[in-house]
Amino acid sequence: MTEYNFAYLDEQTKRMIRRAILKGLAIPGYQVPFASREMPMPYGWGTGGVQVSAAVLTPEDRFKVIDQGADDTTNAVSIRSFFERTAGVATTTTTSEASVIQTRHRVPEEALTEDQILVYQVPIPEPLRFLEPRESETRKMHSLEEYGLMHVKLYEDIARHGHIATSYAYPVKVEGRYVMDPSPIPKFDNPKLGNMPAIQLFGAGREQRIYALPPYTQVVSLDFEDHPFEASKADHSCGLCGATDSYLDEVITDDQGGRMFVCSDTDYCEGRRAAGFFGEMSAENPSAPTMTTQRNLEFQT
Amino acid sequence: MHAQTLSGGFETPPVDSAHAFRAVMEAMARPGQIKDISGAQPPAPLSAAAGSVLLTLCDTDTPIYLAGDADTDDVRAWLAFHTGAPLTGPSQAMFAVGRWEALVPLQGYQIGTSEYPDRSATLIVECTELTTSGANLSGPGIKSRAALSLPELDAFQSNRGLFPLGLDFIFTCGGQVAALPRSTIVSAPEGAMEVS
Amino acid sequence: MPYCVSVDAKALGQRSFGRESVPRNISALRQVTSQGICDGLPDGCFARTVTQVSQISSVVMEGICYDMYSCIGYGKVVEMKDAFDEKTERKTWMSLLSKAPAGRVATLLDAAMARPDFKWLRAPEIGSVMVQGRAGGTGAPFNIGEMTVTRCALTLPGGEVGHAYIQGRRKADAEAAALVDALMQGGAAGAVRTAVLEPLQAEQMIAKTARAQKAAATKVEFFTMARGED
Numbered sequence: 001m002t003e004y005n006f007a008y009l010d011e012q013t014k015r016m017i018r019r020a021i022l023k024g025l026a027i028p029g030y031q032v033p034f035a036s037r038e039m040p041m042p043y044g045w046g047t048g049g050v051q052v053s054a055a056v057l058t059p060e061d062r063f064k065v066i067d068q069g070a071d072d073t074t075n076a077v078s079i080r081s082f083f084e085r086t087a088g089v090a091t092t093t094t095t096s097e098a099s100v101i102q103t104r105h106r107v108p109e110e111a112l113t114e115d116q117i118l119v120y121q122v123p124i125p126e127p128l129r130f131l132e133p134r135e136s137e138t139r140k141m142h143s144l145e146e147y148g149l150m151h152v153k154l155y156e157d158i159a160r161h162g163h164i165a166t167s168y169a170y171p172v173k174v175e176g177r178y179v180m181d182p183s184p185i186p187k188f189d190n191p192k193l194g195n196m197p198a199i200q201l202f203g204a205g206r207e208q209r210i211y212a213l214p215p216y217t218q219v220v221s222l223d224f225e226d227h228p229f230e231a232s233k234a235d236h237s238c239g240l241c242g243a244t245d246s247y248l249d250e251v252i253t254d255d256q257g258g259r260m261f262v263c264s265d266t267d268y269c270e271g272r273r274a275a276g277f278f279g280e281m282s283a284e285n286p287s288a289p290t291m292t293t294q295r296n297l298e299f300q301t
Numbered sequence: 302m303h304a305q306t307l308s309g310g311f312e313t314p315p316v317d318s319a320h321a322f323r324a325v326m327e328a329m330a331r332p333g334q335i336k337d338i339s340g341a342q343p344p345a346p347l348s349a350a351a352g353s354v355l356l357t358l359c360d361t362d363t364p365i366y367l368a369g370d371a372d373t374d375d376v377r378a379w380l381a382f383h384t385g386a387p388l389t390g391p392s393q394a395m396f397a398v399g400r401w402e403a404l405v406p407l408q409g410y411q412i413g414t415s416e417y418p419d420r421s422a423t424l425i426v427e428c429t430e431l432t433t434s435g436a437n438l439s440g441p442g443i444k445s446r447a448a449l450s451l452p453e454l455d456a457f458q459s460n461r462g463l464f465p466l467g468l469d470f471i472f473t474c475g476g477q478v479a480a481l482p483r484s485t486i487v488s489a490p491e492g493a494m495e496v497s
Numbered sequence: 498m499p500y501c502v503s504v505d506a507k508a509l510g511q512r513s514f515g516r517e518s519v520p521r522n523i524s525a526l527r528q529v530t531s532q533g534i535c536d537g538l539p540d541g542c543f544a545r546t547v548t549q550v551s552q553i554s555s556v557v558m559e560g561i562c563y564d565m566y567s568c569i570g571y572g573k574v575v576e577m578k579d580a581f582d583e584k585t586e587r588k589t590w591m592s593l594l595s596k597a598p599a600g601r602v603a604t605l606l607d608a609a610m611a612r613p614d615f616k617w618l619r620a621p622e623i624g625s626v627m628v629q630g631r632a633g634g635t636g637a638p639f640n641i642g643e644m645t646v647t648r649c650a651l652t653l654p655g656g657e658v659g660h661a662y663i664q665g666r667r668k669a670d671a672e673a674a675a676l677v678d679a680l681m682q683g684g685a686a687g688a689v690r691t692a693v694l695e696p697l698q699a700e701q702m703i704a705k706t707a708r709a710q711k712a713a714a715t716k717v718e719f720f721t722m723a724r725g726e727d
Contacts, residue, residue: 006315010624014315015360018322019395022358023419025329026469026482028441032419056326058319143415175441175484177465197444199330214330214442214484307618307650307658314620382619382650 007054008086013037017055017210021201024212029174030142031125031209039205046079047205049102049121056117056201057083057100062090064098069106069247069264076104095267105168107189109246109268112198114215120183122204125211127171127181147179150222158227167232173220180211180219187221188231188247194219236261239281241272306378309342311356317341321357325471328480333438333447335431338478341383344375350473351398351425352379358423359386359396366394369403371427391422398425401452407460410468418465421483426452431474440485448490449479457487590681593697594674595663601700602693603673609692610685612676613653621649621668647671657682 005011013035020034039047057063063083067076071093079102080091092098095110102119112118124130128138131149141147150171157165170187172194174180182193183202193200193213200213213219223229234248239260246268248261260281263269278284311317317340324336343352359365365386367376380386391397391409404424413421428450435450436457449472451457460467460483467483481487594602606612626646629638648662649671659679661671680689 006319011314011318012360014318014322015358016362018326019358019363020419021326022329022423022469023421025326025442026484027418027465028484030418030465033417056319056323058323059316139416199326212330214482216444217441307652308616310619314622 004086006087007057007083009037009051009054014055017051020210021052021055021212024210025214028213028217029178029180029211031211033208034210036205036208043206044123045075046102046104046121048203049119050079051205052119052201052203052210053083053100053102056119057087057089059089061099062092062097064092064095064101066101066106066108067104070266072266093267105184106264107185107192109265112196114197116198118198118200120200120202122181122183122202125181125202125204125207125209127179142178145177150179154222164223164227171222173222174213175218186247188233190221191231234261237279238263238269239279241269241277242279243272306344306375307382309344309379310383311340318357321353324478325354325357325480328478329482331442332440332481332485333433333443333449333479335433335477335479337476339476344373344379346370347376347398348427348473349476350478351427354425354471354473354478355380355398356383359384361385363395364389364393366391366397368397368399371399371403394422396423396425400427405456407456407468412463412466412468415466421466421468423469423471425471425473428472428474431472431477431479435490437488437490438485449481451487454487454489457481461486590694591678593694593701594661594677596701597697599667599670601697602670602677605693605696606673606677609688615651615653615676615679618650618652618658621647621671623647623666649675651675651679653679653683655683
């Protein structure tokens with residue numbers, strides 16, 4: 001693919017993105033505006049993440065892409081092959097082998113290391129956007145550290161539902177300063193953001209924002225003293241690997257109400273099964289019901 | 302003619318700049334860590350590290366301030382050919398290069414605005430040595446503690462006081478780079494107990 | 498407009514844009530002006546242009562976009578004047594090389610001599626520049642559109658530095674053009690001139706004449722008392 005520059009983007013665009021990444025790292029949680037380019041994929045498919053990955057990748061990197069934890073969904077497969085072709089980088093589905101991981105809406109179950117970089121695809125980077133649609137106003141709110149509205153929103157959740165009902169894209173406060181949208185990861189993943197050894201970069205292509213969390217940054221999910229933040233997941237174990245500590249997808253298996261819960265992180269699930277663990281619906285399980293369950297790849301929560 | 306100022310750029314720009322950027326990004330994300338950086342051979346007195354940082358981050362969109370003895374005809378010509386970056390004074394610069402004595406005072410540089418704190422200058426400080434001993438560092442990017450040989454303390458402490466506004470610093474020495482973002486809290490070294 | 502490549506529409510095949518509705522004819526204009534890009538680059542004044550690569554250009558090629566003042570007279574950017582400077586010799590051959598058809602310079606050069614060793618100062622890279630024109634060759638310049646440009650710089654063992662800025666996305670041609678530029682500054686200048694530049698110039702003259710004749714054949718003279726020039 002000699003017609004493409006390394007990692008697709010031209011050098012001037014990469015320099016612009018790289019400057020934004022550095023400013024983002026220097027001001028953790030602050031959304032740095034950048035001149036997002038059109039990419040050969042629709043908005044909402046990870047154009048921001050792809051641009052950040054392109055600016056970060058070196059030829060020696062090993063690249064992994066996950067979409068809601070899965071390595072095998074359309075989005076993950078196409079972004080992975082995109083960089084295989086335009087950057088010639090090696091790819092992997094194994095979390096521990098990857099040096100750069102682009103993710104849509106999950107943080108891998110396996111703890112990341114200092115040698116890894118996690119790139120998030122972000123649809124709406126502004127945590128206050130649904131409370132205040134005007135960019136000029138939200139920008140002012142960030143500059144004045146005026147986050148009362150967000151607490152009112154969480155309080156209204158409690159008043160209406162008895163608990164904070166926000167279950168994904170749960171807002172966090174970074175280093176006691178900026179309120180940040182962690183991208184639509186389940187709140188189960190929120191505790192992993194803080195004190196992570198890896199660098200975390202967030203790219204929002206359509207909204208033209210880049211933000212970042214340096215390693216070992218203090219990240220606190222917003223809550224109240226009497227309603228503390230709680231990382232939640234489905235109260236089941238994985239039907240395939242039996243894991244009780246991983247985030248689960250609910251998969252409908254037939255028209256009669258049959259369902260199963262499986263790890264959303266496919267690599268984690270496969271690793272456990274390879275290590276000999278199995279769940280109650282796995283084929284290896286002698287007491288499993290005689291039903292062949294195939295995970296529906298199109299399934300999105 | 303001019304061949305010496307036209308040479309010394311990246312051999313393969315996309316790959317060299319990717320490597321150089323990773324070094325700068327790792328340095329900026331982990332204050333106090335020193336990374337190797339290479340690729341550019343700028344004219345004296347610029348170090349290879351400073352040259353590589355400039356080639357990686359600067360282009361026609363980024364006004365550069367050449368401070369003190371960094372401002373030579375050769376450096377100007379080299380930057381013009383390889384980056385095309387306009388040269389300017391401290392108040393307009395997005396990047397400034399030079400020795401610490403030439404870069405101070407820091408009041409002249411852009412520190413961003415409260416609504417756009419990213420619109421601030423990045424100072425590339427040329428150092429005679431760069432070691433992981435000296436001032437104590439803490440803050441984002443630092444697990445428990447880190448140290449870096451900083452030219453002074455006061456300037457960095459008052460810069461931290463401006464957070465989220467402020468300047469970001471990249472320290473270069475030979476083929477090495479370290480960084481100090483505005484978020485880092487700088488304190489005096491703890492005397493003889495300091496282990497580097 | 499000190500920072501733009503200025504192209505005099507009149508110099509590009511005597512076509513007048515004076516009465517034409519420009520926006521409707523952008524594609525045609527692009528074609529015309531792209532032939533003349535080097536006419537607009539006075540010596541020592543390779544103008545700064547364009548900071549944004551069009552999306553297409555970054556897809557299909559190494560879309561690297563640069564200011565052009567660093568080409569030859571880097572470091573001494575001067576303001577573009579209203580009128581063209583007197584053409585210097587080097588400017589003439591740079592213009593010829595930039596407009597040469599694909600592969601032509603390389604063919605002529607290889608037929609004349611073995612290529613000398615050289616070292617890249619800047620490997621060939623592709624970007625785009627904003628081309629400006631003046632309606633009717635006078636008046637205020639306006640942006641006609643972007644065109645792709647390939648540029649490179651190299652140095653010969655003797656120290657001569659050759660530059661190339663050529664139209665299109667042709668890295669091999671840029672290399673050949675830069676070699677010719679470098680050779681023209683050394684001892685082989687005479688040989689290169691007869692083997693490469695003179696044939697190129699002759700071909701371009703023929704093409705230009707043929708085009709002018711074709712255009713002239715379509716000229717209509719109306720037998721009216723007044724032709725609207727009152």
